[in-house]
Amino acid sequence: MHLFYDTAITEETVHHQMNENESRHICKVLRLKDGDLIGIQNGNGLLATAKITDANQKRCAISIVSKETEVAPSYSIHIAICPTKMNERMEWFVEKTTELGVTEIxxxxxxxxxxxxIKMERFESIAISAMKQSKRLFLPKINPLVKVxxxxxxxxxxxxxxxxxxxxKSLMTTFDNCSxxxxxxxxxxxxxxxxxxxxxxxxxxxxGNNRLRTETAGLYACMQALMRVK
Amino acid sequence: MHLFYDTAITEETVHHQMNENESRHICKVLRLKDGDLIGIQNGNGLLATAKITDANQKRCAISIVSKETEVAPSYSIHIAICPTKMNERMEWFVEKTTELGVTEIxxxxxxxxxxxxIKMERFESIAISAMKQSKRLFLPKINPLVKVxxxxxxxxxxxxxxxxxxxxKSLMTTFDNCSxxxxxxxxxxxxxxxxxxxxxxxxxxxxGNNRLRTETAGLYACMQALMRVK
Known part of the structure; x- marks a missing residue:
């Protein structure tokens, strides 16, 4: 089932009209028809299964068939990181930490x-893809550049x-679930x-004792914090 | 200090002639001269500091000034992984696991x-760079494709x-230092x-419960095994 991301979907949603961009993707690119099922995530703990009721390339209408919800984790993993010179190293940092379950970057x-x-839109789009790919229901919050x-x-x-x-000290012994x-x-x-x-x-x-690249250090810290809280 | 990789350097080496490729790099690209110092790793626990005695672009001669050695770790982290369709995902898997201290891939x-x-030479060259970058003294062994x-x-x-x-079960409770x-x-x-x-x-x-990409799963397993043995 193809997965889409739409923050407007809530527990109350019954009928919904997808935005123009997603409508084009659903009806023109994927050629889905009336009656076909799609998945819609809101990035905040909800995955809805929806039936296409009007496969319009500009205003695709859907009806919710069922919903699956997940409670937000009790911990928060917030990694604040200086972006690397090579942008693609930060892109994979965002992809990997999203797959693993980071809360905020x-x-x-x-x-x-x-x-x-930095290009925020690019990072957000990578995080959305990684969320879908890893079947997570929570999208990490990504914050723009701020001075240390x-x-x-x-x-x-x-x-x-x-x-x-x-x-x-090691995060494995000191991490407190949220800082x-x-x-x-x-x-x-x-x-x-x-x-x-x-x-x-x-x-x-x-x-550890070895010199890690910035993005490796960020990912390693994220994994250690996750192992500590899980 | 610029770092080079040469498996011929041992604890007994006093004088040595770098191969043509490295000689060109040392003398032509980096323009190092007689008397300049370089570092040479053998990928097997040894880092030598050496003085250039003949800055010849084809046969650069060096004399060892000092040596630093490290005992091989008591554990072995051997990740056997199916390469991904996108080669660059495997390239970063090799880079990251080398930085963190994988023993064999x-x-x-x-x-x-x-x-x-797969292209073995490419993976080996990435591992050598990551070893130098992270100041590790052991190069992971990389083995060619074999059927599961x-x-x-x-x-x-x-x-x-x-x-x-x-x-x-989790590797954090079951990993035995070598398998x-x-x-x-x-x-x-x-x-x-x-x-x-x-x-x-x-x-x-x-x-964990989420669907990880192949290369993320490999890296996560490597990190868990490392945390178990350290």
């Missing part, structure tokens, strides 16, 4: 960041992975940024 | 495999991840392959 701007702009200094003030008491000396995990850029956070995080209650974490 | 040919040929049936007979008593029903972990193709192993693995002593493992 924030892109950080460090003074050491080489990349200072601002982020640690707005979200105190998280975890920070950096390469400076420090009292570091953000900060992953630095290719050249690491600046010392000032790392100090400001600590002043704002951040605990220093280690991801 | 075998490519498997399942009756359900869409990809039936043959592999489970030659390597009995491993672990197999598949989507059929079964008595499945191979089998990851199937996009369409899963055939039932016959899965049964043959079980006859040969394979334990069935779960990687």
């Amino acid at each position: 924030t892109f950080l701007l460090s003074k050491n960041s080489e990349r200072k702009a 200094d601002q982020f640690v003030k707005d979200h105190p008491n998280g975890f920070i992975a950096h390469c400076y000396d420090g009292e570091k 953000p995990i900060l992953i630095g850029p290719e050249g690491d956070f600046t010392l000032d940024e790392s100090d400001l995080a600590k002043i704002n209650g951040y605990q220093e974490i280690t991801l | 075998t490519f498997l040919l399942s009756k359900n495999s869409e990809r039936k040929a 049936d043959q592999f489970v007979k030659d390597h009995p008593n491993g672990f197999i991840a598949h989507c059929y029903d079964g008595e499945k 191979p972990i089998l990851i199937g193709p996009e369409g899963d192993f055939t039932l016959d392959e899965s049964d043959l693995a079980k006859i040969n002593g394979y334990q069935e493992i779960t990687l």
Whole structure:
């Protein structure tokens, strides 16, 4: 069954009209007809099975046949990461963490960041594909670039992975089910940024003795946090 | 310091002549001169610091200045995986597992495999780069394609991840420090392959309730095994 994403679908929805883009995809690209079944996810715990009632290429109408819901997990895995110079490394980071079940991703701007702009739409579309592919019912929230200094003030008491000396522990023993995990850029956070995080209650974490690429560090931290909460 | 890979360097090496390819890279591309220092890894636990004694573009001569060695880990993480249709997904699997510390990778040919040929040189070159980048001293062994049936007979008593029903456990509680972990193709192993693995002593493992892409499953299994042994 083909899966579509539409945030307008709720537990109350009975009839619905798909937007023009999805209507074109359903009726023109996939050539689905009246009576055919499709799946619609709202990215917030709901998967509806729907029957096409009017296979219109601009305004495809559907009726909900059945619904499956899932309760949101009790934990939140929030990875705040400095985007890498090579954009495709961040794209796969978004794909993989979505497959595994990340809750929220924030892109950080460090003074050491080489990349200072990102394409949010591209990341969102990758996350939607990965959600469908992995049969997840929750779409991670993806937040636009914010400066490290601002982020640690707005979200105190998280975890920070950096390469400076420090009292570091593993997420496997310290992760608390909800606090953000900060992953630095290719050249690491600046010392000032790392100090400001600590002043704002951040605990220093280690991801092992080897030098991991930014995106590998982010994925590894996400997996460790998930194993801790599950 | 620029890092090079040369399996001929051993604990006994004092003087050495780099091969033509590396000599060209050292002297022509990087324009290093007599007296400059380079690092040479042998992929088997040794990192030598060497001084260039004759910056010849075809036969660059070096003298070893110092050596750093590392004992091989007591565990072995051997992932046997069916290559994905899209080759770049396997390339990043090799890069990421090398960064994290995989010991051995075998490519498997399942009756359900869409990809039936791989380029070994490309994977080896990616593993060498990832080894250098992550400052590891051991290069994973990468084995060419072998049929699933043959592999489970030659390597009995491993672990197999598949989507059929079964008595499945997590690697976090069952991994034994050395047995191979089998990851199937996009369409899963055939039932016959899965049964043959079980006859040969394979334990069935779960990687969670969500549908992971082949390369994500392989990486996740590698990370779980690593966390179990460390």
